[in-house]
Amino acid sequence: MNKPRELSAYEKKQLFKYGLAEADLLTRGELPVEYLTGFVNFKDLEIKVNKNVLIPRVETEELVDLLSDFVSNNLLGKKISYLEIGTGSGAISLAFFDFLENNQYLKLENFVVTDISKLALNLAKENFHILFEGSHLKKIDFLESDLLSNPEIFISRKFNLIVANLPYIPSFNVKKLDLSVRDYEPILALDGGKTGFELIDKMLSQVVEHNLLTNDGKIFLEVYENHTSKFIEDNFPSINDFFSIKEISDQFNNQRFLVLQKR
Numbered sequence: 430m431n432k433p434r435e436l437s438a439y440e441k442k443q444l445f446k447y448g449l450a451e452a453d454l455l456t457r458g459e460l461p462v463e464y465l466t467g468f469v470n471f472k473d474l475e476i477k478v479n480k481n482v483l484i485p486r487v488e489t490e491e492l493v494d495l496l497s498d499f500v501s502n503n504l505l506g507k508k509i510s511y512l513e514i515g516t517g518s519g520a521i522s523l524a525f526f527d528f529l530e531n532n533q534y535l536k537l538e539n540f541v542v543t544d545i546s547k548l549a550l551n552l553a554k555e556n557f558h559i560l561f562e563g564s565h566l567k568k569i570d571f572l573e574s575d576l577l578s579n580p581e582i583f584i585s586r587k588f589n590l591i592v593a594n595l596p597y598i599p600s601f602n603v604k605k606l607d608l609s610v611r612d613y614e615p616i617l618a619l620d621g622g623k624t625g626f627e628l629i630d631k632m633l634s635q636v637v638e639h640n641l642l643t644n645d646g647k648i649f650l651e652v653y654e655n656h657t658s659k660f661i662e663d664n665f666p667s668i669n670d671f672f673s674i675k676e677i678s679d680q681f682n683n684q685r686f687l688v689l690q691k692r
């Protein structure tokens with residue numbers, strides 16, 4: 430028999446915050462609390478989530494910090510041209526847009542947010558409208574696209590910031606994920622192909638093919654723990670012909686992020 434679910438302090442707090450009873454969650458199998466309340470806190474924002482999007486993770490907040498540090502140190506006074514591939518709820522782009530809104534020295538030229546899922550993109554758009562009503566929303570393009578296949582993304586523009594937290598779980602590991610992830614979060618947001626790096630590799634070759642990255646720009650990726658420089662050298666060596674790669678660990682000391690720039 431399965432062990433009855435025990436709620437964490439975080440889950441209890443979230444239920445209380447949204448006026449729900451513990452029984453509402455205890456009767457829903459391993460449903461993540463965020464899908465019941467409909468919200469998640471990410472950086473300083475309260476973001477809407479639903480079953481069509483991954484629940485943004487705490488590690489991903491660090492990706493936003495990496496972006497913000499990079500622009501603060503390198504792009505002051507330059508025009509920012511930003512692209513996110515696979516935005517889901519919009520979490521990364523929402524938090525980065527919030528950072529830009531609060532920094533008058535940064536100038537925004539392009540802000541492009543994409544996903545292959547129309548339902549995810551609709552939710553991202555809704556979140557932008559709820560959180561940034563009345564600001565420079567008209568500068569944002571929400572584009573449905575399988576990676577970079579939609580030419581509207583790049584016609585007449587290049588990017589100095591490209592960010593992606595694409596699905597990166599190796600296919601054979603998806604079935605081993607916690608039930609709360611495997612049975613509730615969208616498979617489209619999890620399965621990254623045989624090694625988990627297939628989608629990322631394809632996206633990087635499209636960046637090269639269309640020459641999308643400026644010479645001073647960087648690509649920020651969230652990846653699986655074993656997606657190291659050595660892994661790339663062994664499995665996807667042609668990436669090294671075009672990009673130099675820096676590994677960065679997350680707060681749990683797992684290899685988690687890659688930062689690429691043109692060679």
Ligand SMILES: C[S@@+](CC[C@H](N)C(=O)[O-])C[C@H]1O[C@@H](n2cnc3c(N)ncnc32)[C@H](O)[C@@H]1O
Pocket residue numbers: 482483484485486489514515516517518519520521543544545546549574575576577594595596597617618619628
């Ligand atoms: C791991 S989730 C990340 C969502 C969000 N960026 C975050 O950090 O919480 C990956 C996202 O990539 C999208 N995706 C999957 N395959 C894609 C593809 N071929 N092209 C574009 N987006 C894709 C999924 O729909 C999902 O929203």
